[in-house]
Amino acid sequence: MNATQNFIQENKDRFLSELVDLLKIPSVSADASYAEHVHKTAESVANHLTIIGLDNVEICKTAGYSVVYAEKIIDATLPTVLVYGHYDVQPADPIDLWTSPPFEPVIKTTAVHPEGAIFARGACDDKGQMFMHVKAMEAMLKTGELPCNVKFMIEGEEEIGSTNLAIFVENNVEKLKADIILISDTGMIANDVPAITTGLRGLSYVEVEVTGPNRDLHSGLYGGCVANPINILTKMIASMHDENNRIAIPGFYDKVVDLTDEERAEMAKAPFSLEKYCEALNLADISGEKGYSTMERGSIRPTLDVNGIWGGYTGEGAKTVIPSKAFAKISMRLVPDQDPHEITQLFTDHFNAIAPGSVRVKVVPHHGGEPVVTPTNSIAYQAASMAYETTFNKKPIPVRSGGSIPIVAMFEKILGLKTILMGFGLDSDAIHSPNEHYGLFNFYKGIETIPHFYKNFADLSK
Ligand code: BES
Ligand code: MN
Ligand code: MN
Helix, strand or coil, rough: HHHHHHHHHHCHHHHHHHHHHHHHEEEECCCCCHHHHHHHHHHHHHHHHHHHHEEEEEEECCCCCCCEEECCCCCCCCCCCEEECCEEECCCCCCCHHHCCCCEEEECCCCCCCEEEECCCCCCHHHHHHHHHHHHHHHHHHHCHHHHEEEEEEEHHHHCCCCHHHHHHHCCCCCCCEEEEECCCCCCCECEECCEEEECCCEEEEEEEEECCCCEEECCCCCCCCCCCCHHHHHHHCEEECCCECCCCCCCCCCCCCCCHHHHHHHHCCCCCHHHHHHHCCCCCCCCCCCCCCCHCCCCCCCCEEEEEEEEECCCCCCCEEEEEEEEEEEECCCCCCCCCCHHHHHHHHHEEEEEEECCCEEEEEECCCCCCCCCCCHHHHHHHHHHHHHHHCCCCCEECCCCCCCHHHEEEEEEEEECCCCCCCCCCCCCCCCEEEHHHHHHHHHHHHHHHHHHHHHCCC
């Protein structure tokens, strides 16, 4: 692997400038007005995969944004790694809170990233992390040190639920045959505390609408006499957590798998400072389900959160009005063995049941995803663990993450494949937030670590 590592060192600056160019294309999948840019990003990714020397590069059309596919089959008897990543990004808003424009990448230093971080939407989630795989592959291909087969599948709809990718996977089971799925779209604990993500939460997402009177009303003439849908909606939402911050939807916890005391004790060994956590978020105190630590609340326990709420008058000054409607978007993060469809149904039934007769309610489900837990006793885990040990001089800690990558459960269901989550981001990298960034240390460490995974995985598979 020496030639590979030398190649990486010699080409560092070019790798970074190529990433900068990729980050300049605003591939926002959620907003149709960016469609042209999303398509251009797929072309750019395909171009990169061609230039580095992969074969059969294809921009596969779907009902939505394309899936970019490529492969290098060096020997059919060797194992195959299937790399997944996404080239789409979250919307950049609120734009005013960015200290530099989201699609004009710049390198700035931060307390956590003294050697610099690249600031741009998608820098960490997931263009920067996906691109590490492209560059690590380039290094292995150019030096003739790729030790096994590889397939790349980079999609453009992860941030909007991967619905079309699931269909693509179903229709291409043979093409996607592999031994393991490799993803960098998660994080580590700190730059000196590497971690391997061993679980992702699932997701159920609904939009609710509460309707009172058939039109907005004068709050003096009608106030006190008719139901105010905002008052009602906020009360309904407030009732969904009990005094211990447990979710009050009947049946919600029925299928939750509790961790054993040993597992919880193991989890508690990961370094965590409540003081630093609060300081980073400018919080006086934390909040969450009684009986669980912050780390547990954010990974092995399910949640219910309002993501947005609106209705009535929110413009300048005061308008005395009782609104006709109130709305909210609500997400529930799920853990094994909760089923997103079942949870959406439980929510809907409960929401209807607690609505007073003075209003009408509607629940519209959005995309969801199943939770996953990945094994720590597999060849892939061992290969990844050894790879981190080589480049960080430290054994990585297995950590269950609170985020979701819905396609991972589908990979297991449709392809029968396990996933290894080798993420290099940090929680402080502000993914989905203004000023998203990705450390140069992390970008380069990822590129250096990935080839070791391939080597270890090929060796251990023998
Ligand atoms: N890469 C993230 C998920 C993630 C981030 C997992 C950090 C673990 C650690 C992914 O792009 C994402 O944002 N997923 C969405 C789900 C999707 C259905 C919109 C999420 O978790 O909200
Ligand atoms: Mn992502
Ligand atoms: Mn994301």
